[in-house]
Amino acid sequence: MPNLASPWLEKQRHLIDFTLASLGRRKTKNLGLLVAYALLVFVLASLALFTNALRTEATFVLAGSPEVILQRMVAGRHDLIPPGYLDKIGRIRGVQKKEGRLWGYYYDPVVNANYTFMARPAEEVASGTIMVGATLARARGLAAGNVISFRSYSGKLFAFKVASVLSPDSELLSADLVLVSEADFRAFFEYPAGHYTDIALSVANPLEVRNIAAKLAEALPDSRPILREEVLRTYQSVFDWREGIVLTVLSGAILAFVILAWEKASGLSAEEKREIGILKAIGWETGDVIRMKLWEGLLISLTAFLLGFVGAYIHVFHFGAPIFEPVLKGWAVLYPRFTLVPAVDGLQIATLFFFTVFPYTAAVLVPIWRAAITDPDAVMR
Amino acid sequence: MLRLPRRPSTLAFLLLASLGTACILIFAFSGQSTAAQQQKLLATQALVAKLGLTDLALFTESRYTRHPTQADLHSALQDHPGAFDHFPTGSLLPPPALLTESHAESRLAVAGKTASPD
Known part of the structure; x- marks a missing residue:
């Protein structure tokens, strides 16, 4: 019904025009508030977008882990799997495949970084060669065909030819990986023959995993089964x-902003x-004054929220969240370069919206209502 | 020539409408990864399955942050008294001076102890 809607709309537009003009008179103060508000959002x-995207990506890619x-x-600490241990597992129903894994850590004093060495079958990585993660390759300036030497923990020097660099697309998981052949791994770390670091089991039916873990714990009381669901939960x-x-x-x-916003919204200046x-003296009704201030609160908080949210999206998904890099990086020398696949949790953003837009808009109303119901003459004095 | 609207309310609506549209587009397309992104994710998942990887390489500074899911239970302080941990307290403690020294100096300082950090 345009005839009824138009006057109402026109009135609201006039109120908004007036509000914006009024905000313009205190430009610096209001612009400062808008910038601080948008920065906080x-x-x-x-933070919400970054952690949610990382969580989503981790859940997706780690769905492929054993x-x-x-x-x-042994004595409460992780120890090597001795020979014959794999056979002790025997034939547990539901276990498709069981294999001993060989992996460990190597501290490289050249760049003060820790690498993860992992043994692969000879058909994947030939003896005397290695495959390295993209972050590690960048840190050491490596490319396919280069030769690199590592001093083992026993003091011997081992030279490896870089067969290839792992795809930078998987840097989030393979940043510090060094894939070597099993023979090279055992020689480099002087790993006892027949021993493994741990055992990976493939289970066909996901519903059976817990039963199999219980059977393993029963058959091998000194073992600690780690389930994929626990990995994801971690x-x-x-x-x-x-x-x-x-x-x-x-x-x-956040607290400083709350004080600033509360002070701005709830305390009225003499002006x-x-x-x-x-406004009251020239004939404005109390309702109009409240409506005008409501628009003021809504315009500031909504603009700040939308600006902050869109800015955050660009920061996280187009620039790779550089603000959070130092927090995540900690003391690590190797830090992967990665771009996250956009994933937005609607509930998280709705919560943020509720806790930023509503309190400010509500805080604006109380003092205005108190001022608007008092006598214009008393207010102007 | 483009003429700017005179009324401030029109400008405000235009600003809010464009920001609002950007937000709606973000929500509409957030769940849909592009073919390239999907391919990247699937390739990474395949690598994880092939190598049996269990952890993200985000925190490579020590073994229980590199592989938090595979680390010993309650790894804190298990190696030496200055070892920082992954419990909240750990983030409030400064790193031991030993770890911030250069490698050559730290080797001298820890003669008889481990020459490499965890």
């Missing part, structure tokens, strides 16, 4: 925790009080 939304990893514990909590740490660090800034008095 930007940081909080960046269903069960079996470690052997990553959920790792990102929750890191998100929590950043939020804790930011809590001071604003006089303005309300004049």
Whole structure:
């Protein structure tokens, strides 16, 4: 019904025009508030988008990791799998494949970084050659065909030819990987023959995984089965925790903003009080004054939220969240370069919207209502 | 020539509408990865399955941060008294001076102990 809607709309437009003109009179103060507000939303939304995208990507790619990893514990610590241990597992129903894995860590004093060495079958990685992660290759300036030598823990020098560099697309998981042949791995680390680091088990039916883990724990009391669902759960909590740490660090800034916004929204300046008095004196109704201020609160908070959110999206998914890199990097020398696949959790953003836009808009209303119901003459004095 | 609208409300609506549209587009396309992104994810998942990887290489500084899912239970302080841990307390402690020294100096300083950090 355009005839009824138009006057109402026109009235709201006039109120908004008036509000914007009024905001323009205190340009610096209001612009400062808008920038601080948008920055706060930007940081909080960046954090929410970044952790959610990492969590989503980790869940997707780690869905391919082994269903069960079996470690052997000695005196409460991870120990090597001795010869014959694999046979002790025997034939547990539901286990498709079981294989001993060989992997370990190597500290490279040249760049002060830790690498993850992993043994692969000879048909994948020929003896005397290695395949390296893209981050490691960048740190050491390696390319396919180069030769690199590592001093083993026993002091011997081993030279390897780089067969290839792993795809940079998988850098998030393979940044520090060095794939070597099994013979080279055993020689480099002087690994005892027949021993393995741990055992990977493939299980055909996902519903059977817990039963198989229980059977393993029963058959091998000194073992510790790690299920894939536990791996995924660990990553959920790792990102929750890191998100929590950043939020804790930011809590001071959040509190400062709350005080600033509350002060701005709930306390009326003498100039604003006089303005309300004049408006009432020239015939504005209390409802109109409240509506005008409601528009003011909505315009500021909505613009700040949208600016902050769109800025956060660009920061995280187009620039790779450089603000959070130092937080995630910690003391690590090797840090992968990665671009995350955009993933937005609607509920998380809705929560952010609710806790940023609504409180400010509501805080604007209370003092205005109090000023608007008082006598214009008293307000103007 | 493009003429700017005179009324401030029109400008405000235009600004909010364009930002709002950007937000709607973000939500509409956030769940749909492009073919290239999908291919990248599937290739990474295949690499994970082939090599049996269990962890992200985000925190490579120590073994229990590199492979948090495979680390010993309660790894804190298990190696030496200055070893930082992955519990919240660990993030509040500064790194031991030993770790911030250059490698050559630290080798001298820890004579008789481990020459490499965890």
